[in-house]
Amino acid sequence: MSLCVDIEKKLGAFHLRAQFEAQDEPTALLGASGCGKSVTLKCIAGIMTPDRGHIELGGRVLFDSERKIDLPPQQRRVGYLFQQYALFPNMTVEQNILCGIRREHRAEKKALLAEKIRMFRLEGLEKKHPAQLSGGQQQRVALARILSSEPEAILLDEPFSALDSYLKWNLELELADLLAGFGGPVLWVSHDLGECYRNCRSVCVMEDGKTGTVTGMDEMLRCPESVSAARLAGCKNFFAAEENNGAVYLPEWDLTLLIAAKEKSFTTIGIPDGALALCDDGALRCTILRVIPGVEESILLLRPEGCAETAPVLRITAARGLPLKAGARVTVALDLDRLLLL
Amino acid sequence: MAPWGQGAFSPLRFLGDAKGAILTLRMVPFTGLPPSAAEGRCYMDWYPLWNSLRIAAISTVIIFFAGIFAAYYIARLPRLIKGVLDVLLTLPLVLPPTVVGYLLLRVLGPKRVVGAWVLETFGVKMVMTWWSAIFATVVVIFPLMYRTVRGAFESFDETLAYSGQTLGLSNTYIFWRIRMPYCRQGVLAGTVLAFARALGEYGATSMIAGYTPGKTATISTTVYQLWQTNNDALATKWVMVNMAISAVVLLTVNMLERRDLLSEAGRKRRGGR
Numbered sequence: 001m002s003l004c005v006d007i008e009k010k011l012g013a014f015h016l017r018a019q020f021e022a023q024d025e026p027t028a029l030l031g032a033s034g035c036g037k038s039v040t041l042k043c044i045a046g047i048m049t050p051d052r053g054h055i056e057l058g059g060r061v062l063f064d065s066e067r068k069i070d071l072p073p074q075q076r077r078v079g080y081l082f083q084q085y086a087l088f089p090n091m092t093v094e095q096n097i098l099c100g101i102r103r104e105h106r107a108e109k110k111a112l113l114a115e116k117i118r119m120f121r122l123e124g125l126e127k128k129h130p131a132q133l134s135g136g137q138q139q140r141v142a143l144a145r146i147l148s149s150e151p152e153a154i155l156l157d158e159p160f161s162a163l164d165s166y167l168k169w170n171l172e173l174e175l176a177d178l179l180a181g182f183g184g185p186v187l188w189v190s191h192d193l194g195e196c197y198r199n200c201r202s203v204c205v206m207e208d209g210k211t212g213t214v215t216g217m218d219e220m221l222r223c224p225e226s227v228s229a230a231r232l233a234g235c236k237n238f239f240a241a242e243e244n245n246g247a248v249y250l251p252e253w254d255l256t257l258l259i260a261a262k263e264k265s266f267t268t269i270g271i272p273d274g275a276l277a278l279c280d281d282g283a284l285r286c287t288i289l290r291v292i293p294g295v296e297e298s299i300l301l302l303r304p305e306g307c308a309e310t311a312p313v314l315r316i317t318a319a320r321g322l323p324l325k326a327g328a329r330v331t332v333a334l335d336l337d338r339l340l341l342l
Numbered sequence: 343m344a345p346w347g348q349g350a351f352s353p354l355r356f357l358g359d360a361k362g363a364i365l366t367l368r369m370v371p372f373t374g375l376p377p378s379a380a381e382g383r384c385y386m387d388w389y390p391l392w393n394s395l396r397i398a399a400i401s402t403v404i405i406f407f408a409g410i411f412a413a414y415y416i417a418r419l420p421r422l423i424k425g426v427l428d429v430l431l432t433l434p435l436v437l438p439p440t441v442v443g444y445l446l447l448r449v450l451g452p453k454r455v456v457g458a459w460v461l462e463t464f465g466v467k468m469v470m471t472w473w474s475a476i477f478a479t480v481v482v483i484f485p486l487m488y489r490t491v492r493g494a495f496e497s498f499d500e501t502l503a504y505s506g507q508t509l510g511l512s513n514t515y516i517f518w519r520i521r522m523p524y525c526r527q528g529v530l531a532g533t534v535l536a537f538a539r540a541l542g543e544y545g546a547t548s549m550i551a552g553y554t555p556g557k558t559a560t561i562s563t564t565v566y567q568l569w570q571t572n573n574d575a576l577a578t579k580w581v582m583v584n585m586a587i588s589a590v591v592l593l594t595v596n597m598l599e600r601r602d603l604l605s606e607a608g609r610k611r612r613g614g615r
Contacts, residue, residue, distance in 0.1 A: 073504070073507035080504070099511055
């Protein structure tokens with residue numbers, strides 16, 4: 001079963017163009033805040049209506065603007081895990097889960113309820129209200145409720161964005177375990193690369209309302225498609241770049257790098273952290289502008305020698321405790337193979 | 343008819359603590375008839391109380407449903423239509439009740455479009471009957487309910503409705519079992535306030551239902567009439583009755599709100615988190 005999405009929607013000045021296909025596995029929809037990830041999910045679930053396009057889930061057409069098909073959310077069989085779980089506050093855990101069960105027979109309902117309560121370790125909490133539950137318990141109830149409704153795809157809308165990092169880690173492990181038994185497509189929306197990497201094998205980067213192609217997670221990290229993909233992949237240094245006699249020229253630094261310019265045209269060079277290293281005999285001489293102490297590593301802001309004061313600085317991490325001070329001179333080694341031409 | 347205070351619908355049940363105070367007033371059986379002139383100026387005919395309560399009760403039921411559905415559907419309309427409807431529906435709240443009464447007479451009067459049609463078709467006059475006051479009350483009090491409920495609905499977390507939909511719950515179920523319980527405080531406050539305010543509607547009522555003792559008299563029109571005829575003693579009694587009812591209603595609102603708060607807090611306390 002797969003989830004095919006090809007939709008367009010205009011919301012004021014914002015223009016959403018989402019086009020991707022997710023297979024039977026967790027697929028990350030990665031993008032900065034406000035890039036249209038949530039709107040995409042809402043269109044898939046039927047909460048919002050796209051202006052144009054086609055949505056298909058396992059051969060079932062959920063939405064088609066040309067054939068005038070627009071199934072209501074109730075008939076789409078798409079589970080949606082909301083940021084704050086959206087449990088019904090006036091109902092008990094039991095009633096919340098019963099809301100998801102679509103069976104008619106009482107005995108069947110009861111059996112399913114008991115099964116879900118056991119499966120999600122909610123014994124003893126049946127009569128409690130959501131306000132009485134911890135975050136982890138709430139998440140389990142929300143998932144139990146979603147899975148009781150027998151969805152064919154599950155959408156996770158930034159499941160941990162409102163939690164602090166310790167809680168988040170525990171809930172993330174648990175969510176991954178609980179989802180492991182689900183066979184259909186899962187769309188995992190997040191702006192956190194680490195979270196996506198740990199839980200999904202394929203990823204689709206979204207930028208300014210537009211989706212890129214779905215690629216493997218490692219491939220996206222190795223050669224990102226765009227500046228925003230590179231940024232999401234953890235790259236922090238971007239500079240203007242242009243082709244100059246087959247080599248790459250950085251006008252801001254007045255520096256020519258002897259790497260073969262790719263066939264693809266480019267305007268920017270991205271330097272991932274892994275391509276930079278402080279060393280004694282590096283090729284790039286720099287002055288330290290600032291040392292920013294961090295918990296595990298310090299961050300250094302460097303200016304290559306010979307470039308103007310207005311030129312963008314280079315950001316590099318260094319082990320904590322090195323005797324580095326602002327104004328000192330260092331040399332940096334550049335791993336030319338790992339530079340990204342974008 | 344059962345003597346007043348013993349029937350199934352006993353206003354005394356509403357009065358609670360005010361019971362003692364009221365019982366000191368001279369009790370007479372409720373006959374629905376105006377007092378005869380011979381019985382004098384101190385005679386307390388309870389008809390206006392009964393009439394006021396039934397007008398308020400019926401109006402509140404109508405306003406309850408109309409207010410909720412207006413608040414729900416108008417919020418979903420395009421902005422322009424929403425703005426226009428909003429102004430139209432809230433207008434009676436700021437217009438003088440006499441203006442509303444006048445407008446209602448222009449529509450429901452026996453020689454006006456709707457009034458004439460109803461008179462011709464059903465042989466019923468729309469004005470100067472006890473239930474004419476319901477039209478006046480509904481129009482004047484409706485904005486109070488509409489506004490309160492709209493405010494309550496605006497605080498509703500729409501993701502709850504969305505998650506209900508994706509789980510396969512019908513929109514009707516979501517409305518009555520999720521949205522309404524979530525907004526019950528506002529809806530309840532609006533209803534009780536509408537009832538209390540309906541009990542005291544005067545301006546539009548006096549224009550459309552007039553004052554006929556034993557027929558269209560309500561507490562407020564009776565007080566005005568008594569004041570006009572210099573019957574201070576009886577006017578004072580009615581004022582006290584009215585104040586007692588209003589106080590009980592407001593007390594009820596406060597108690598309901600507090601009980602709600604307590605149960606919410608209790609729930610969290612018992613939670614053993």
